[in-house]
Amino acid sequence: MKLSVLVNEGPYQHQSADSAIQFTKAALEKGHEVYRVFFYHDGVNNGTRFAVPPQDDRNITHEWSSLAKEHGLDLVVCIAAAQRRGILDENEAKRQGKDGDNIAEGFRISGLGQLIEAGIQSDRLVIFGD
Amino acid sequence: MAEPWEDDELDGPVRKFMYVNRRAPYGTIYALESLEVVLIAAAFEQDVSLVFMDDGVYQIKKEQNTDAIGVKNFSPTYRALEGYDVEKLYVEKESLESRGLTIDDLIVPVQVVEKDQLAELMEEQEVILSF
Numbered sequence: 001m002k003l004s005v006l007v008n009e010g011p012y013q014h015q016s017a018d019s020a021i022q023f024t025k026a027a028l029e030k031g032h033e034v035y036r037v038f039f040y041h042d043g044v045n046n047g048t049r050f051a052v053p054p055q056d057d058r059n060i061t062h063e064w065s066s067l068a069k070e071h072g073l074d075l076v077v078c079i080a081a082a083q084r085r086g087i088l089d090e091n092e093a094k095r096q097g098k099d100g101d102n103i104a105e106g107f108r109i110s111g112l113g114q115l116i117e118a119g120i121q122s123d124r125l126v127i128f129g130d
Numbered sequence: 131m132a133e134p135w136e137d138d139e140l141d142g143p144v145r146k147f148m149y150v151n152r153r154a155p156y157g158t159i160y161a162l163e164s165l166e167v168v169l170i171a172a173a174f175e176q177d178v179s180l181v182f183m184d185d186g187v188y189q190i191k192k193e194q195n196t197d198a199i200g201v202k203n204f205s206p207t208y209r210a211l212e213g214y215d216v217e218k219l220y221v222e223k224e225s226l227e228s229r230g231l232t233i234d235d236l237i238v239p240v241q242v243v244e245k246d247q248l249a250e251l252m253e254e255q256e257v258i259l260s261f
Binding site for chain 2: 008040041077084112113117118125127
């Protein structure tokens with residue numbers, strides 16, 4: 001089955017990021033295709049490489065990045081939600097005149113159209129959040 | 131001019147998308163960001179319907195005044211939905227009544243549906259996004 005995943009909550013604050021990772025891993029292990037993972041609302045905070053959780057805890061952003069590397073996952077952070085919350089890639093930082101970017105490896109910033117397109121292209125859109 | 135992230139290719143079939151708004155308009159950002167999704171999604175010419183239920187019915191209440199909380203009153207934007215061909219707006223009857231509201235309190239024309247009818251409508255959908 002072709003699946004897409006929507007993550008609507010920030011990491012650590014809420015379990016939805018952990019559940020989304022576990023679901024995505026399980027789906028890939030079962031041989032399903034994960035067409036896209038889209039991050040919205042505070043979910044965009046999954047995509048900052050500047051978070052430093054305690055060393056004896058999981059690093060959610062690293063987990064996403066290594067999943068992306070291993071499986072060629074498309075991790076898309078919503079640009080409008082990201083701008084509100086200070087998640088920037090190099091281009092956006094330049095466009096907005098900011099002095100640095102913080103997007104993590106394997107993530108890209110794009111528009112909400114990518115979420116709608118995922119809904120159109122996938123057999124199921126699976127949503128994690130409240 | 132379209133921003134580079136806006137030129138997503140439109141292909142694939144028309145699907146039935148339903149946006150379910152369940153939260154009060156202020157207090158959290160879900161209602162505002164849900165409306166942003168709906169407006170962007172309109173460009174994709176899908177079969178869209180919107181549902182307002184639970185505290186979500188307050189999103190389309192008339193005469194919202196946010197001056198005292200210093201947050202933008204975005205309720206006029208719901209009136210623009212018609213211009214985007216988003217015309218299927220449903221309100222759950224039970225949610226409206228339990229809050230002492232009637233359709234006369236709402237800023238946009240809606241169809242009031244009972245819980246069971248709403249369940250049937252949801253059953254028909256292909257993609258449901260709940261905010």
